[in-house]
Every structure is written in C-alpha cells, then in structure tokens.
Amino acid sequence: MSDPDTGGRPNLIRRTAFPTSVSRAVVTPLQPSVVYSSPDPDALDDQYEGRARGYTYGREGHPNADVLAQMIDRLEGGQGGIITGSGMSAVTATLLGLLGQGDHIVGGNQLYGRSLRMLTQDLPRWGITSTLADPTDVAAMAAAITPATKLLLVEVVSNPTLRIADMEGIERLARERGLILVVDNTFTTPVGFPAFSRGADVVIHSVTKLLAGHSDVTLGYVLTREAGHRKAIYDTNVTLGLTPSPWDCWMAERGMYTFDMRFERAQANAAALADLIAEHDAVETVLYPGRRDHPDHNRAGALLNGQWGNMVSFRLRGGRASANALTRAAPGLAFAPTLGDVGTTLSHPASSSHRALTREGRAALGITEGFFRVSVGCEPFELLRQDFTAALDAARPG
Template sequence: MKPTLIRPGGLPPGAQHAVVTPLMPSVVYAADSPDALDAQYGGVVEGYTYAREGHPNADVLARRIDAMEGATGGLVVGSGMAAVTAVLLGLLESGDHVLGGDQLYGRSLRMLKEDLPRLGIATSQADPTDIDAMRAALRPETTLILIEVVSNPTLRVADMNGLIELAREKNILLAVDNTFTTPRAIRPLEMGADILIHSVTKLMAGHSDVTLGYVAAKDEALRRKLYDFAVTTGLTASPFDCWLAERGLMSFDLRFDRAEATAQRLADHLAGQAGVKRVLYPTRVDHPDHARAQGLLQGHGCNMVSFELDRGRDAANAFVKGADGVAFAPTLGDVGTTLSHPASSSHRSLTPALRASLGLTEGFFRVSVGLEDPAALLAVFDKGLEAARQA
C-alpha cells in the first residue's frame, strides 16, 4: 500500500455549510509560508496559530457575548476567576491600590486580601451600596474599583450610577462582575463601566457542564493588556467548553425568564414560613435596596434567592437533608435548582467574625433557582423547612 501523509489537511469542499458551529479542538494551525505567518502576526490577515493564543470556538462564543453586552473584542478564558485574575494581575502594578466591594465572591475576596498584597498591590473593601463609604476608601494610588452588580451571596445592589460617576471623577477604572445579573437585567459597559467580567460557567452556559469566563474592556489598550496576560499565563478556554456554552446561550433568555419567575415565587413563599429569619430578593419591598433595584435592573430580580434560618448549623444540616431533590452544590445558573451554604463553601476562607459582619451566619443559604415546576419546588423547600424546625 502506498504510504500517505498523516495530516494531508482540509475538510472536503461542499456547497453547503453547517448550521451548528463545528467543534474545532485543534491545538495548532498551519500557515502557508513564513511570509503568511508574518502577515498574520502583523495583523494584515486574520487567522490562528496556537490555541493558547486563540481558537475559533472561543472567538465565536466571545462575539456572541459581545453582542449581548454591547461590547467589542471580549475575551473568553478558562473560568470566571481567570477573568478576575486577568483584570487584577493583567492591569495592576506593584504600588497600585484596588478598592473592592465588601461582598464579593469568596475567591475574589481571597485574591484581594491574600494574593495581591504579597505582590505589592494594596487592597481594601467598602460597601458598594454606600457611595460615601466607597469614596472615603479611595487612596491617591487607587487604580481600579471591582464590584458585583448584585453581591454574592447577600444580593445587595450596588450604587452603579454613583460608582460610575465616582470613577470618572477620580479617573479610576471601574470593573463590574455581571455574573448574577447578566445582560438580561443590566449592561454595565453601556452605562459607563470600563471593564466587564462574567463567569460564563453560570447562567450564560447554564447546564453545569462548562467552566469558562469572559472579560471585556472599552479601551483598546486595556483589551490588549488583558489578552497578552491571558495568553502568557495560559488562561486558555477549552474549545469543547466554548462549543457547549454557545449551545447554552441559544436558550439563555428562555431559561433566565423561567428561573426568575420561579425565584420571585420562592422568595415570597419562604418569607411566610416559620423558622425563616429573613429572605433576600431584589424585587421584594423588604429588600434593603429595593428602590435602587427597580430602576437599575429594569424590574428584574434575577434567579438568585438568599434566606436565613433562625437557627444554626444543626438546622442547616437538617434543611439540606430534608430538601431532597435540590442539589446541595456550590454553584449557580444550572437548569436545576442548587442550594449553597456560604459558611461551608464559597466564604469558608473568611474568619467567623468577618462572615458575621457580612451577615453570613450558619443558617444562611443562597439558592440558584432552576427550571423545575414551581409548585414541586416549593413543596421540596417546605419539607426542608419542616426538617429544620424539628432539628
């Protein structure tokens, strides 16, 4: 038999094209000549060379999220924390100061409190719902402010308008994590934020089978810094995960609206139950930021509900066991409802005193509402609450 080359190259030509984006896992891409490769790196022509520097599935996904967020040139990376890392380590230098919201995702807080200081970057935290507190926490060397539109896990709503004005006044970058709220509720770049962050893992992909992040910046120089840092440090997104996330985006609006409607119903139901100390949901009139949420989120409450049992860890354990069928898992945005206990998961690295100052008691839970039948979901929560009362 005549020997053949291992990779003769190319797909067979055809008059049609695929309706679904093909999965393209290739690590490397061949060029026609050194001149052609020079032209590509010089920006004369477009193309791919090595997957760490970019690949088709990541670009397809990034352009779809760009369109949703009103962004240009967003970058898909390997996780939500990879996106946060690209911003904090890709843009800040030793001697800078970053001001973070005091209620961020636990690993974001850890990066601010432990990782950045050892690299010579000073950090502090303040309440993003209180613009005077944020202003007072600024320093002459403050370079960047990092907030979440709706905080994890207490669902406080940041004073976005005030923070945008403050950042402009002081010539400071404002980076906004839009994971909880998504572009369905708010588009921070269009409001005036400088940098946008997503954990695509969550609502955007929506099926708990993808780990991805997304980061976009208005300024081209900032976008280049983010890209170069991500490529150098290998924050590469998997083609397969990008392909799955693009599929998830096809049903995003439908999933968001269904989960949001059920979340509102669950929040109202929990508020009337014995043994529940408080319920947090942005559209409820008893939410501390209700008025701001109504205007900022255009009437949306999103799919997250937080509540606190009036007893401690024993009641929490009993509730989780009693709410059989709801996954106890430190994630959000799945098609199924998930239950998170910050004191034992996302915020376990914080001291008990700091958790207490944030209101994260042993009885505090965060719920990511999924697509179940609402009546069936309420019945499961009732069983959990009854078990907690009997603990």
C-alpha cells in the first residue's frame, strides 16, 4: 500500500506493525531494542514512578535481562535480581552502590584476582579502604573489623585454592556487628550453597561461568535482601552504564536450561579427576573439597550438602618449566583463564588471575609457579584421563 505523503512510494521506516497471534512463541523472543515507545508523558511518568510496568531505555532494563534474572532468582530463593554486564560489574555496582568515602570493607584474602585489585588498588582512590582476612577463620575476620567497617565480602569457596569459608560463623558475625554480608556465589552456585536462604544480604554471580556455561556470554547478577540496597545497586549500575546485552541474556537463558545436568556431570568428573591427579608422582598437592585430605573437608560437607563442585586445584612438584610442559602436552585441554565451560579448562593463577600479586603474596596463599586450577567440564572421563595422564607425565621435574 502506498503512502501519499511520500510521493506514492511506500514508507518502510517504523510503520510496519509486529504481527499479532493467538499462539505464542515457545522460545523467549530476543528483543535487542535500545529504546521503548510510550503512548504519552503521563504513561512515562507512571512507569518511572512505579504505577505501571514498562520499559524505557535499554540501559535501564529490558525484557531479556528480566527473564534471566527471574530464573536465577528462583535458584537463589529471592526476587528482584539485577543482571549486569559482567561478574566484575556486579561486584563494582554492589560496592560503589552501598559504600561511600570513609567506609571500610573486610574481604576474604583469596577472592577473585580482580576483586582483590578493586579492594586494594581501585577503591582506595575513592576513599574506601579494606582489610583482607582469612575467611576460614572467623576470629581473623572479626579482628579485621574497624569502627568504619560497613560490609563483609567473601566467596564460599576461595579462588583458586578452594578453601571453604566458615559461612555460619561469618553470617553470625555480620548479624552481631550490623554489617552487610555480600557473598560471591559463583564457584558454588545456588545448588551448591543457597547463599540467600543462608543469610547473605547480597548475593553476586558471574553468570559468565557455570550458570551460562558455554564461554559465549559475559554477564553478572546481584540479588539483595533489602529494597534500599537493591535501589542503590540498580542506580549505580544504570549510571555507570554496566548494561547487559539482550543477546547475552538470551544466550545465558538458553544455557540455564541445562545447568542442572551440566553441573551434575562436571562434579562427577571433578571427583574422579582429583583422585587421578593425586596418584601421580609429578603432583605435590591436590585440593578438592570432596576429598578427605582437603583441609576443610568436614566444613564443606556441612555447608555444601555433598555438592563438592567442579573445581580442582593442584600443585606440581616443579615450577614454571613443569607448568609449561604440562600445558604443551595437553593441547586438547583449553589453557584459558576462565571456568564453568562445558569443556575442561586449565588456569595458571600465577600468570593470569593473580599475576598482580607479588611473588611473596602468591606464595603466602600457596600459589606457586606449579599451581593450576582446573574447571572440569562434561567430557567423557576417559578422555580426561588420557589428557591429564599425558600432561602430568610431561610435567615431571627434569
């Protein structure tokens, strides 16, 4: 049909209505629109002031982010989760949203490397200070608290040494001192540790990892207990532009459908792999919470309800030369600083996530040049047996 305003030529710009249907799509529609049209200024007021539900501008929220947030909300047992552009943007929005100049954080001393950098190098430039303490020792956490402390930040399972925080003691400490307890639940996932129902005030996930599970999206998630905390974090996220992509949210939703199956298979592989690695003479130490020789095995059993996770760490007897030999002898194992993929990946913290620490700082955490973290995937275990046997054989010192 011709449009008389265009000299008889049809106008194709924003005038074609989306088809209506009595049936609905089984798959969530992908909606990449940056902006949404409202009928009039009053309707826009109603949306911004909470009288009506709607979308305005993609940086402030979009349908694909909300669908994904609701899925993770159900796992954590809360509602109103916020999707952010990455795991670190979730950490950033939380800390900058809840803290101000003069505030102090007590953080676990084995947080993700970039979280450690934020606490020790970036936040001090904005007048926010921190002290790092051992989260396996509640007395050490308590001793680090000052009159300016406002927030505790911990990971249930530390990265990369897989130590288990005393979550019961830390939760009790936070309640007694009136502090906000923020838990990064990325390693454990809500299946391994339902952090929200176990007392966390704020729960953070890097959706990039196990939840999405295919190394093809970058997203974060934040869930809060108090509405005021949610608003502060949401406003910070929107103001700083830590916006999640609709495409990434749509892909992560797809990955979430198989999360339970992937996590179960990866955990079974991890338990078997930890035993295999422990028997090899090139290895000095294996760290896996499900093994009885793990220093926090009993605590892990009480907290994780038999969900030991898919992460295995080990320390070679040799140094950098052995580390190089191991990765070169296993081309089928992706040597990549990530975790949570369907395939197994190897990470070398000394040259990746924890390279910003001094050699002495890494040594204090037990991270040597021969230290590796393994994110175990869903491959047939026999394939992993072959790859790791060849790699460890090549890594023997000398």
